[in-house]
Structure formats: C-alpha cells, structure tokens
Amino acid sequence: MLGACPGAPGEVKLIYYPLLNSDNKTETDWIAVDEKKNYTTQWQLENLRPNTKYVVEIEARLNNKSKVSDKTEGAFRTPPTEKTEEDIEFCIVTCHDYWRKDTTDGHKIYNSMIKMFPDFYVHTGDIEYYDKPEPYALTEELMRFKWDRLFALPLQRKFWTQVTSYFMKDDHDALKNDAWPGQTYGTVPWDRGIEIFEKEQFPYHNKFYKTIRWGKDLQIWITEGRNYRSSNNIPDGPEKTIYGKEQMDWLFKTLKESDATFKVIINANPVLGPDRENKNDNYSNSKYAFEGEQIRNFLNQFDNVYLCNGDRHWQYVTHLPDTNLWEFSCGAGADMHAGGWDQEDLRPEHRFLRVKGGFLRGEVSRENGKPKLTFQHYDVNGEMVHEEIFTK
The missing domain is CATH 2.60.40.10 (Immunoglobulins)
Structure with a gap:
C-alpha cells in the first residue's frame, strides 16, 4: 500500500x-x-x-x-528552571492527515517551523485520522499502518527528531470522530485504541495531562480531553464532564500554585470558541455548557492565563468582552484541510479569523527587564498573518 x-x-x-x-x-x-x-x-x-x-x-x-x-x-x-529568565519559543499545531498533506514529503508547515527552531512544540491531536478513507483503520493492523506511513514522511521526521515535542490525542487518533470511552470502531474497542496511542506510538505516562515549567516567565498545561469524558449524547449537567473531576481539581490547584509570569493552557478542543452549533464535543458547545462555564468562571480570576487549542480547522483569536479570557486556535496543518467556518462570519468576540491552514507560534521574552508574551499565527509557508502581544 x-x-x-x-x-x-x-x-x-x-x-x-x-x-x-x-x-x-x-x-x-x-x-x-x-x-x-x-x-x-x-x-x-x-x-x-x-x-x-x-x-x-x-x-x-x-x-x-x-x-x-x-x-x-x-x-x-x-526546560530551564523556574528561576531562569530566558526567551522561549514554541509552536502549536493540529489536524494532520496523510492524504491532506500539501507536499509529497509531508506537511510544509514543518519546513517553516524548523527554520524557527522552537524550544518545544505541541501537537494538539488528530495527528492522523483513523476514520478517513484509503484506508479506513478498522483494525489494529491498519491503525499501525497509518502511524508508520505518517512518521516516515521526511518533513515530519526532520522536525520531530530535532525539537522537544509533546503529543496530545483527540477523537480521530483515539478511535473515531467524537469518540468517548466504551465505543468501538470497526474491530477495535476504545481501550485498545487508547493503548495503541499511549503505550505504543507515543511516549507513555501514567496520566496524559501534565504541566511543565519553561523558565521564570512561562508554564504550560497540557490537558487530556478524551480519556475521562462522559458520553457526548447524555444530558448536560453537573455530572457531565470532559476533563473529569481529578483532572479538573489538578488544573485548578496547579494554576493557583503557579508563580509563572504567563500561564498557557493547551487543549485539544475549544473552551471559548465560537464553534458550530451542530458540534457536541467541546466546552464551547451547549452539550458541555455546565462544566464549560465552571472553567471559564475560574479562569477569569487570572489576568495572565491564555488558552490555546486545536481541533478546529480554522485559525482564530477570541477575546470575550469584559473578561480576561483569550483563546488562540492554531488551525489545520494544510490549506486543503481547512474549513468548517465561514470566513464572513466574524463574531464580536473574534479578534482574528482566518479559514486557512497554518500554525501558532508563541514566545516569551523580556524587554528592559519587562516580560512579554507574543502569539503569532502563520500560514503554511511561514508568513505571519496575525500577532497579539501581552505584557505583565
């Protein structure tokens, strides 16, 4: 094949x-x-x-x-220690697919990112799509075929072997679209799909949520959005969850304890959105409104917390009026993978909207001793298309 x-x-x-x-x-x-x-x-x-x-x-x-x-x-x-004042650069990406790559050697964003040589990189999930054709990965053998094929691509290999990388999972590389525990795809049950991802294809940890301190000015949180979630189709309420109680408690506790100048939470899915009304699997949707509102209310007490997300196939910056809440969606890995939103549907909360592929770059730096956080959206060719700067 x-x-x-x-x-x-x-x-x-x-x-x-x-x-x-x-x-x-x-x-x-x-x-x-x-x-x-x-x-x-x-x-x-x-x-x-x-x-x-x-x-x-x-x-x-x-x-x-x-x-x-x-x-x-x-x-x-x-990473440098929490007392080290040092410039740190990072890149965030989402949504790759072998048949939606834009060169024969892989996704061209990797050629753009390796020139920047970030200190670390986060893939927010949907690294590959089991439930897309040629072939549909209805068996464990075909799931592994898709991983082998993707990781053999020269542009991806060159980048991943040189840059500290964190890989998250989402629905398409856990099992199938909008997947949750207990489901089956083809011949593969949920537990086997998770084992293939967590204990075989990617570095194994006891828990897939984690926080990492990158010097004095930056701490990142990498959340887990699939393992602990409730079924998407049950009624919303206090018992319906994505993070799960243990992860939610951990997130709130570690955010309060952190003395990092800037705190960046990286999610597979949106927390602010906006998202399409027909979607049901993230905190910006009505199906998870109760827990989503809990999270947004908690985060609003901070003036130095920023959300980044994947999953959506378009780039955006959202700032909810009269709040401290900002969210940066990195966009799909190729232009041919972009879509799902109307470019003309610019909402009041949008600071930036672009229905194209690319990636998100972040940087913490200091000017005259004053810390600064910069977020930049790039297109697939490495040209910057938007920038937001925050000082503390």
Missing part, C-alpha cells in the same frame, strides 16, 4: 549526551523491540540537566550476532 513503512524485529540501543559535553555519554543495553507493539520500544530518561540540549543516537541491528545496520541521530532540549 502506498506509503507503507512496516516495522521489523530486531534490537535497538540508545546513546545520549549533552551537546556541549559529548564525553558524558549514557548508553543503554541492547533491547529487543516488542513485536506485539508494532516493533517499538521506549526509554524513560532520568536525571537530565535543565536548560540543556541533548544529542540522541539510536542504533539498530537484527540480533546480537549481527552488525549495526542503522544509526539515527536526533536532539531535544530540556
């Missing part, structure tokens, strides 16, 4: 070291890839130095009697 890049049995070894101290190498033992998990394996690296760029080398061989047949090199950067 076109784009196929199947895995193979064998052994791999990891070597990593600080870029400026190549003599300080850590080398793992050879380990066999797991044939039951798409020929993958994972390492958890500990005791890393803050604010350090690490080089990573992965060697592969058929077995312990064979020579190394392949060697791949990449890099990542660790």
